[in-house]
Amino acid sequence: MTESALSPAVQRQLPAKAELAEPLSEALEEATRQGATAAEASVNSSFGLSVKVRQGEVDTLEHMRDRGLAITVYFGQRKGSASSADFSRASLMETVRAACDIARYTSEDPCAGLADAALMSADAPDLRLHYRWDIEPETAIDLARECEAAALEVDRRLTNSEGAEVSTHQGIHVYGNTHGFLDGYPASQHSISCVVLGRIGESMQRDYWYTTARDPSALQAAIAVGQEAGRRTVRRLGARRLSTRTVPVLFTPTAARSLFGHFLGAIQGGSLYRKASFLLDSLDTQVFPNWLNIEEQPHLPSALGSAPFDGEGVATRSRILVEQGVLRGYVLSSYSARKLGMQTTGNAGGIHNLVVHPGTMDYAQLLQEMHQGLVVTHLMGQGVNPVTGDYSRGAAGFWVDNGEEAYPVEEITIAGHLKEMFERIRAVGRDVDIRGNIRTGSVLVEGMTIAGE
Amino acid sequence: MSDNTMQHNLDLARQSILAPADLGETDLERVFGRLMGPKVDAADLYFQVQRHEAWVLEDGIIKEGSRSLDQGVGVRAVSGEQTGFAYSDEIMLPALLEASSAARAIARSGGGGRLQAWKAGEGLALYQPLNPLDSLSADEKVALLRELDAEARRQDPRVEQVVVSLAGVHDVVLVATGEGQLSADVRPLVRLNVTVLVEQNGCRESGSAGGGGRTGYECFLDSDCLKGYAREAVRQALLNLEAVEAPAGTFPVVLGPGWPGVLLHEAVGHGLEGDFNRKATSAFAGRLGERVASPLCTVVDNGTLPGRRGSLNIDDEGTPTQCTTLIERGVLTGYMQDSLNARLMGMRPTGNGRRESYAHLPMPRMTNTYMLAGPHAPEEIIASVDRGLYAVNFGGGQVDITSGKFVFSASEAYLIENGRITRPVKGATLIGNGPDVLTRVSMVGDDLQLDSGIGTCGKEGQSVPVGVGQPTLKVDALTVGGTQVG
Numbered sequence: 001m002t003e004s005a006l007s008p009a010v011q012r013q014l015p016a017k018a019e020l021a022e023p024l025s026e027a028l029e030e031a032t033r034q035g036a037t038a039a040e041a042s043v044n045s046s047f048g049l050s051v052k053v054r055q056g057e058v059d060t061l062e063h064m065r066d067r068g069l070a071i072t073v074y075f076g077q078r079k080g081s082a083s084s085a086d087f088s089r090a091s092l093m094e095t096v097r098a099a100c101d102i103a104r105y106t107s108e109d110p111c112a113g114l115a116d117a118a119l120m121s122a123d124a125p126d127l128r129l130h131y132r133w134d135i136e137p138e139t140a141i142d143l144a145r146e147c148e149a150a151a152l153e154v155d156r157r158l159t160n161s162e163g164a165e166v167s168t169h170q171g172i173h174v175y176g177n178t179h180g181f182l183d184g185y186p187a188s189q190h191s192i193s194c195v196v197l198g199r200i201g202e203s204m205q206r207d208y209w210y211t212t213a214r215d216p217s218a219l220q221a222a223i224a225v226g227q228e229a230g231r232r233t234v235r236r237l238g239a240r241r242l243s244t245r246t247v248p249v250l251f252t253p254t255a256a257r258s259l260f261g262h263f264l265g266a267i268q269g270g271s272l273y274r275k276a277s278f279l280l281d282s283l284d285t286q287v288f289p290n291w292l293n294i295e296e297q298p299h300l301p302s303a304l305g306s307a308p309f310d311g312e313g314v315a316t317r318s319r320i321l322v323e324q325g326v327l328r329g330y331v332l333s334s335y336s337a338r339k340l341g342m343q344t345t346g347n348a349g350g351i352h353n354l355v356v357h358p359g360t361m362d363y364a365q366l367l368q369e370m371h372q373g374l375v376v377t378h379l380m381g382q383g384v385n386p387v388t389g390d391y392s393r394g395a396a397g398f399w400v401d402n403g404e405e406a407y408p409v410e411e412i413t414i415a416g417h418l419k420e421m422f423e424r425i426r427a428v429g430r431d432v433d434i435r436g437n438i439r440t441g442s443v444l445v446e447g448m449t450i451a452g453e
Numbered sequence: 454m455s456d457n458t459m460q461h462n463l464d465l466a467r468q469s470i471l472a473p474a475d476l477g478e479t480d481l482e483r484v485f486g487r488l489m490g491p492k493v494d495a496a497d498l499y500f501q502v503q504r505h506e507a508w509v510l511e512d513g514i515i516k517e518g519s520r521s522l523d524q525g526v527g528v529r530a531v532s533g534e535q536t537g538f539a540y541s542d543e544i545m546l547p548a549l550l551e552a553s554s555a556a557r558a559i560a561r562s563g564g565g566g567r568l569q570a571w572k573a574g575e576g577l578a579l580y581q582p583l584n585p586l587d588s589l590s591a592d593e594k595v596a597l598l599r600e601l602d603a604e605a606r607r608q609d610p611r612v613e614q615v616v617v618s619l620a621g622v623h624d625v626v627l628v629a630t631g632e633g634q635l636s637a638d639v640r641p642l643v644r645l646n647v648t649v650l651v652e653q654n655g656c657r658e659s660g661s662a663g664g665g666g667r668t669g670y671e672c673f674l675d676s677d678c679l680k681g682y683a684r685e686a687v688r689q690a691l692l693n694l695e696a697v698e699a700p701a702g703t704f705p706v707v708l709g710p711g712w713p714g715v716l717l718h719e720a721v722g723h724g725l726e727g728d729f730n731r732k733a734t735s736a737f738a739g740r741l742g743e744r745v746a747s748p749l750c751t752v753v754d755n756g757t758l759p760g761r762r763g764s765l766n767i768d769d770e771g772t773p774t775q776c777t778t779l780i781e782r783g784v785l786t787g788y789m790q791d792s793l794n795a796r797l798m799g800m801r802p803t804g805n806g807r808r809e810s811y812a813h814l815p816m817p818r819m820t821n822t823y824m825l826a827g828p829h830a831p832e833e834i835i836a837s838v839d840r841g842l843y844a845v846n847f848g849g850g851q852v853d854i855t856s857g858k859f860v861f862s863a864s865e866a867y868l869i870e871n872g873r874i875t876r877p878v879k880g881a882t883l884i885g886n887g888p889d890v891l892t893r894v895s896m897v898g899d900d901l902q903l904d905s906g907i908g909t910c911g912k913e914g915q916s917v918p919v920g921v922g923q924p925t926l927k928v929d930a931l932t933v934g935g936t937q938v939g
Contacts, residue, residue: 054732060814063539063555081519085542091522098520105591107514109598137558162734204736206855226751239856244702244938274511274614275657276650280547380851381860383882384936387650387659392699392882392934394851394860411858413882413934415701449936451701452885 012127014130015045023087027071028178030096036073036103038114038178040312043069046171051137054146054163061137064169073099077108090430096234114312116345117179121315124308128301130186133168133216140166147222147229151196154230157237162195166228168216173279179315189304190216194229207232212435214302218285232377235398239408242399242452246372247446248426249414250400251421252368253433255376256443260294262418263287264351264438265386267327269336278419287327288422294322298352301397305437311349319345321354324347356440358430366442368403373451375400377415379423389418395450412452421445457577458766459636465582466627466637469707474544478837480569481629481830483546484528488553489631492532492560495792496631499527499769500544503809504733505625506586510598510617515735520586527811531793532560540812574628574636576767577774579759582629585621588669594619597645597673605649611656611694612687614650620645621670628771636771642666642762642918644906645673647682651690655776660689664905666760675829689846689865692877697934699866699881705838706883706931707869709845710831711902714921717752718822718910719859720887721745725779725787726805726817726912727794729854736857736888737785745785746891751826752780754789756804756820762906763821765922767804771817774804779822780891791817809915819910827897831925834896836872842933843867843874844883857887882934890928898925 009076020043029040048064069092070083080102084095107415135143148164167190174184193210209228211220220228251259271277279287288294300306309315312334321329332340333348347353361369378395392415398405429441471477481498488496491703509517520562525542526549537559539552598617624640640799643835646663652898666672673679708716721737731737738746756774757766765774769835770792777787789799791806794817807818835843843866850861862882867874902920 004889019476058535058559059534063557064812065539065541065553067542079517081517083519083521085523085525095522101591102518102520105515105595107516107517108517109514112516160733162732204734204855207732238695246916246938254597273615274650275652276614280657281783282454373527378853379776380853380858380884381862381882382849382851383862383880385880387657388879390879392880392936394858394882394884394934396856396858410856411883411884411886411932413701413860413883413932415699415934415936417936449701449938451703451932453932 013171014170014186017172017174020045020172020184021176021182023069023092024174024176024182026118027069027092027096028176030093031071031100032178034096034100035075036100038074039071039075040114040177041069042073042175044171044173046169047407048167048169049137049140050138050165050167051144052161052163053141053148055161056145058141058390059163064382069095069359071096071099073103075103077110077112078103078106079112080106092389111335111338114177114179115314117315120179120181121183121309124183124185125299126305127299127308130170130188131215131216132170132188133190135168143222147192147194147226150223150226151194151230154227155198155234157198157200158196158233159199160197162197164194175311175313177313183309184401185308188214190219192219192222192225194226196229196233198233198237202350205233205236205239212305213443218302220391236408238409239275239396241411242409242450244451246447246449248370248444248446250370250373250375251443251445252375253431253440253442255379256440257433257436257438258379259443260354260356260438260440262268262384263422264331267328267330269332269340271386273331273336273339276387280385282325282327283330284328286325288322288325289425290325292322292425292428293320293327293357295320295355296351296353297355300353305351305352305353309354309355310346314344314346316346316352326356351437354438358432358441359428361427361429363429363431363442366427366444367400367405370400370444371402374409375405390416391416391421412450415449415451421448424436458722459576462582462637462639463635464623465639465736469625470502470544470627476546483733484549484553485631487550488530490557490560492732493530493557494533497529497770498629499811500627501525501624503622503636503810504586505622507618507620508594508598509532510602511811513602515595516599523810525811528556529814530557530559534797535559536793536814538814552581554916559708561650566629571633571635571747574634574771575712575773575806576636577757579764579766580641581756583641583669584623584670585641585643586623588671594670597670597853601647601683604679605647608683608687609651609691611651611653611691612649614651616648618646621789626769628769630771631654634771636767638766641667641668643670643672645682647686649686649690651687651694653694656694658690658693659685659806662686663907666762666906667764668760692865693879696877696879698731698937700880700933700937701935703930703932705841705927705929706933707834707838707841707843707925707927708923710898710900711922712904713844713847714823714904714923715861716817716849717824717923718919718921719852719861720885720890721752721780722822723852724854724857724887727788727798728817730788731794731798735854740785740811743785745888746780746783747894748861749897750780750783750891750894751778751825752822753778753825754805754819754822758821761821761903762908762918763819765820768806769808770806772802772804772806774820775917777803789817789819791815809917813915816913818912818917819904819919821920823901823903824897824924824926826899826901826924829896829898831900834898834925834927835874837868837927838869838895839871841869843869852887858884859887878935884932884934890931893929894926895929896927900924
């Protein structure tokens with residue numbers, strides 16, 4: 001396989017910021033020329049490689065390469081947007097014209113417009129978000145092979161595989177607007193993942209594990225990823241159902257992340273101004289127990305959720321979102337902030353590293369603390385009503401007796417109400433999962449309804 | 454008729470994709486010369502130009518509008534079970550040749566192949582090759598949003614918020630294969646949706662409704678259509694204000710007709726996709742010819758329904774779509790296949806090779822999946838239940854194809870007590886086991902309905918539009934994830 005290493009289609013270098021700034025500035029100028037009173041645009045360029053090995057053989061080898069320019073124009077309080085993957089001058093002009101055309105038909109919206117000029121990021125800090133991983137396809141394939149082999153070696157009941165995947169992505173994002181703001185930064189994300197299947201009699205189970213980081217040297221070893229995927233699949237074998245009951249539930253970090261995802265959904269501006277949130281008017285009220293603290297930390301070096309500025313050029317900053325259980329802030333863009341009569345929190349495009357302060361107990365201690373109940377490792381479906389907070393999802397995990405995992409369980413649901421679930425959090429573990437934008441340990445919640453046999 | 458449609462679509466695709474790049478058929482031959490080789494079993498190029506627009510009304514004003522243009526070419530080479538893939542957003546010869554080198558790196562030995570003469574593929578004519586974005590003027594689109602908003606607010610004074618969205622896609626694709634087949638499709642797709650928020654005594658609930666298909670926007674101009682969406686969204690929201698806690702436990706469940714067919718999509722549909730069965734990772738693997746459902750159940754995947762959201766004249770590999778019987782009177786009879794998995798399993802492609810875009814690899818996906826009508830009157834089905842749940846509307850679902858466990862979330866449901874529908878209950882997730890849930894179907898209604906054109910299916914990170922449907926049906930035991938124990 002020497003050919004792929006030499007292939008010219010394999011992009012090796014990100015374009016420089018200045019190279020992307022050029023079409024962006026042209027687009028902004030053209031918008032102004034066409035009569036826009038303000039405009040903002042972003043340009044992205046990214047590339048990557050992904051290889052998947054299944055049962056020792058290459059399954060897919062994919063080269064990715066994407067570009068895009070998106071522009072929003074304002075004619076007073078009316079706006080229009082357009083985007084294109086074609087950077088040619090003709091296409092650029094057409095894109096700007098399309099956005100301007102649309103703005104003739106949208107309505108005056110008193111809250112529409114750029115974020116305030118005074119809030120623009122200046123001297124964006126270098127958050128070390130970009131690391132190259134100069135891995136040849138051959139090496140990536142070998143790594144994926146090692147990973148899958150390690151998984152299948154864990155137990156002879158592991159009889160099949162969905163494969164192991166190694167992927168590397170790099171991209172650069174540049175944003176600019178007619179305040180004169182224009183900045184951008186490169187970022188990377190590299191991953192190794194593995195999914196294997198096990199069988200007992202007629203019943204099969206699957207599970208997975210992955211490692212992902214901006215810096216390839218921060219990745220878990222491929223063999224360790226495989227072994228963890230293997231172990232996780234084995235321990236699901238022989239899963240049973242449970243009868244219907246009300247018990248405490250311990251969400252492992254990957255499952256717990258979704259709980260704070262629902263929390264974020266409820267305190268983001270769009271849900272609040274539409275009154276489509278179960279946490280409406282909850283600012284400065286007790287939402288979590290009085291020992292629980294949550295921060296937003298946008299400047300964590302090399303973290304997956306870090307960003308120097310948000311989708312409107314507003315400088316991001318660290319802040320306390322939940323202090324001793326009391327909600328201290330919302331998640332706002334300049335638009336939703338204006339709708340609510342507030343100030344943007346630098347969250348156009350979302351949160352940047354939500355950090356739930358870890359507690360003192362590790363996973364084993366949390367099991368002891370729970371004594372008897374359900375550990376949820378997997379959640380299924382979308383049974384969450386963001387307006388009322390009613391919660392009902394499919395689940396799988398372990399039944400815990402005497403503070404230890406007794407046996408795996410599946411085909412059950414867990415249900416409750418998110419507001420009550422938040423109040424009933426009894427502990428957060430120190431087993432924090434940092435592979436994402438929401439960082440939390442395991443979360444122990446009292447009194448949830450399990451439906452089963 | 455369909456021959457003419459294919460010819461027309463091919464002309465249009467050549468004109469809008471190849472001509473601007475100054476690409477001719479001899480250029481494509483050069484690309485295949487680089488892409489093909491002795492160890493390459495199959496190769497294809499997927500050219501696409503997609504225009505998309507969206508309009509949003511909120512707070513009674515036209516708040517947002519956007520247009521996007523996405524175009525590019527995906528290049529694939531397949532050698533045995535191995536796939537090499539690269540794509541480019543530049544439709545031009547050098548980029549194509551580069552992508553071809555990258556994709557064919559999967560097959561180790563060199564040596565160019567030789568392409569036979571080009572021939573046009575076959576396809577169906579299930580929709581007009583029109584551009585829905587041009588089917589109404591911007592003024593008319595805006596008026597449509599306003600009318601639906603007004604209609605929703607007219608329904609009830611408790612309506613606090615109305616969000617209306619209108620979206621259209623004009624998708625032109627051209628598929629060239631290493632066997633010298635050229636196929637094209639021009640695919641319109643429109644969608645209109647209304648979401649309302651109602652408020653009463655400080656309690657809030659939302660409801661939504663909508664529809665669409667492979668047509669122009671004019672299908673929404675019928676005022677009965679708009680009234681229908683508005684009425685449905687408001688009705689659902691108000692109903693949920695009255696809803697009591699849902700029960701927890703295992704009960705008989707009666708599913709309404711139409712969109713609740715998401716049950717079939719999750720419980721059996723994904724598990725019958727060819728890739729999962731070739732790899733034996735599906736709970737249905739190796740079970741062709743076995744009984745997997747009650748004899749009342751016949752389930753098909755049908756990509757040939759005119760104008761439906763899940764329908765296609767050809768799939769994304771140039772294979773005409775078809776109606777595939779997946780389960781016939783309870784017996785597993787077929788899988789859904791793309792060309793790669795069909796070849797490796799010694800089966801025929803079924804026109805289910807689909808991809809989100811040129812930047813994604815095709816794989817077996819559903820089109821419109823539904824259960825055929827049965828003998829029972831819907832009232833008779835409900836009357837047969839002593840204590841259970843009647844679920845008529847759903848959010849999404851999910852399945853673990855290996856364990857077979859699936860969920861789908863009811864957004865409108867009622868208690869059945871002594872054969873009668875009584876109180877509405879809050880939304881709850883239903884969970885079951887795919888390989889045996891249909892064996893527990895004891896009654897099937899005579900009221901087959903398809904959904905209104907709202908479904909989007911996600912698999913391995915790729916989204917494609919799909920349809921579902923079913924008649925009213927009764928599952929003797931399904932677990933209901935409410936909060937009310939006992």
